[in-house]
Amino acid sequence: MADPRLKEQIRELGPWFHNLDIGGVATAPDHFLGDYPAFKWEGFRHVLPDDLNGASVLDIGCNAGFYSLEMKRRGAGRVVALEPDPHYLRQARFVAERTGTEIEFRQMTVYDVGQLGERFDLVIFMGVLYHLRHPLLALDLIHDHVADDLMLFQTMQRGPDSVAPVAEDYDFDKVGHFDAPDYPKMHFVEHRYAGDPTNWWVPNAACTQAMLRSAGFDILETPEPEVHLCRRAGRSASDRLSVSTR
Numbered sequence: 001m002a003d004p005r006l007k008e009q010i011r012e013l014g015p016w017f018h019n020l021d022i023g024g025v026a027t028a029p030d031h032f033l034g035d036y037p038a039f040k041w042e043g044f045r046h047v048l049p050d051d052l053n054g055a056s057v058l059d060i061g062c063n064a065g066f067y068s069l070e071m072k073r074r075g076a077g078r079v080v081a082l083e084p085d086p087h088y089l090r091q092a093r094f095v096a097e098r099t100g101t102e103i104e105f106r107q108m109t110v111y112d113v114g115q116l117g118e119r120f121d122l123v124i125f126m127g128v129l130y131h132l133r134h135p136l137l138a139l140d141l142i143h144d145h146v147a148d149d150l151m152l153f154q155t156m157q158r159g160p161d162s163v164a165p166v167a168e169d170y171d172f173d174k175v176g177h178f179d180a181p182d183y184p185k186m187h188f189v190e191h192r193y194a195g196d197p198t199n200w201w202v203p204n205a206a207c208t209q210a211m212l213r214s215a216g217f218d219i220l221e222t223p224e225p226e227v228h229l230c231r232r233a234g235r236s237a238s239d240r241l242s243v244s245t246r
């Protein structure tokens with residue numbers, strides 16, 4: 001029998017986006033996506049090492065902390081979790097305390113990652129990109145300031161999962177490729193999508209992959225169309241800014 005006081009605390013901390021089992025109480029048993037994010041995690045958990053062997057982890061947009069907890073379970077060392085929303089941060093702190101998990105929390109947005117002043121072996125950047133007004137800036141900042149090696153990444157996508165090869169250049173009078181459904185494209189949401197005014201940009205699969213490459217991430221594995229395991233590499237795209245003459 002779950003402790004009624006615990007049930008009440010969890011209710012008071014709601015609504016929850018992460019369904020977590022805390023002392024036998026589910027935080028979001030009626031989640032519109034089902035047992036979220038546990039059922040999603042099942043589809044790509046194999047791309048990360050079973051034993052993180054003390055690796056440092058940065059979880060950006062941690063929400064109630066599902067991925068931070070999973071990384072700790074896999075033997076991560078230091079886990080730093082960022083969340084700008086005080087409501088979700090309260091939930092994450094509560095969950096960490098109740099489960100006896102050592103996680104360092106910061107109320108911070110992805111745009112401020114430079115303030116952390118350190119790099120992490122693994123960056124988790126799941127489900128945040130499409131909530132940003134400046135998604136490419138966020139990827140650039142992660143690359144330049146906090147990513148050291150791996151990044152587990154997810155974004156909502158719309159459009160085909162197929163990805164056409166992108167040429168190095170296209171003649172000015174050739175425009176057909178812009179209409180190809182698998183050419184990189186991102187939809188701008190001026191008002192709201194699915195009732196959520198924080199959904200700003202929805203890329204197709206080709207756009208997601210092109211943005212990751214452009215920001216300096218090699219895609220190592222794509223266990224499902226919206227999820228990529230990336231490795232930080234060099235970035236040449238930023239150099240373009242200083243040499244562009246048009």
Ligand SMILES: C[S@@+](CC[C@H](N)C(=O)[O-])C[C@H]1O[C@@H](n2cnc3c(N)ncnc32)[C@H](O)[C@@H]1O
Binds near residue numbers: 037060063127
């Ligand atoms: C769809 S949830 C994803 C939560 C979790 N990462 C996951 O994959 O289940 C989006 C999260 O990103 C956070 N978020 C929104 N804007 C952010 C920003 N500028 N920087 C960091 N996190 C942000 C939200 O508060 C929310 O917790």
